[in-house]
Amino acid sequence: MARKAPRHAEAERNDRALLEAAKKVLARDGAHASVAAIAARAGVGIASLYRRYRTKEELFQHLCALSLGRWIEAAERGLKHDDAWEGLVHYVTATIEFGGGALGPLAGTISVTDEMAEKFTRSDQLMQALVARAHEAGVLRADAMAVDISLLIEQLGRSSLVEHFEERGSEDLAVEAVNARNRTIAIALDGLRAGHPPLPGRVPDADLLAERWEHDPGR
Secondary structure (H helix, E strand, O other): OOOOOHHHHHHHHHHHHHHHHHHHHHHHHHHHOOHHHHHHHHOOOHHHHHHHOOOHHHHHHHHHHHHHHHHHHHHHHHHHOOOHHHHHHHHHHHHHHOOOOOOHHHOOOOOOOHHHHHHHHHHHHHHHHHHHHHHHOOOEOOOOOHHHHHHHHHHHHOOHHHHHHHHHOOHHHHHHHHHHHHHHHHHHHHHHEOOOOOOOOOOOOOOHHHHOOOOOOOO
16 A cells, blocks of 8 residues: 655644644634634644645635545444444444544535535435434334434533633543543434434425525524
8 A cells, every 4th residue: 555645644634733723722612713723723824724724614625525525434434334323323333433423513604615515415315215224223213213213312412511611621520521421422322222212393304504605604
């Protein structure tokens, strides 16, 4: 297997650092997060950043595409599990742990690129396959749909307690916060198992998450 060129490998490392930094800065500052704050947190020079991305929007579009790639990877690995329930558990756990939905504050503030749309479609298809398989195996409650699980992942992916202690540099407490989050994930997953009383209300519209990404230039 050929080794990646040094510049390409460095760009990939910077992208990973930028994505992690963006998730934390967006959680704190929302959609108005500055590129300078993200670059500083990632340890990436602002000049080199603007050599790769001409605008703030272009950077955020790229980071969204990278994040969607993580969703796809988690779903693909989940589908490789022989056990339908364990495959779904892997997907939910992995997406929560990497902060799935952390870029949500950008929804409606940037234009959706062809790459973002393509990856969103692929991610949705894979997740639908995970959910369908779990339903067919009788392990996922019949009234829990893909959109319910996506919303659950987004809410649990925003672990303000973990981020709070990380920001303070309280490593021991951050570890405890991760432990607490893992317990919450386990409780949520148990609620997805078949055999529980019916969920309240109606199933959310499948386009609920996608529609908020409609670009609003006024935001």
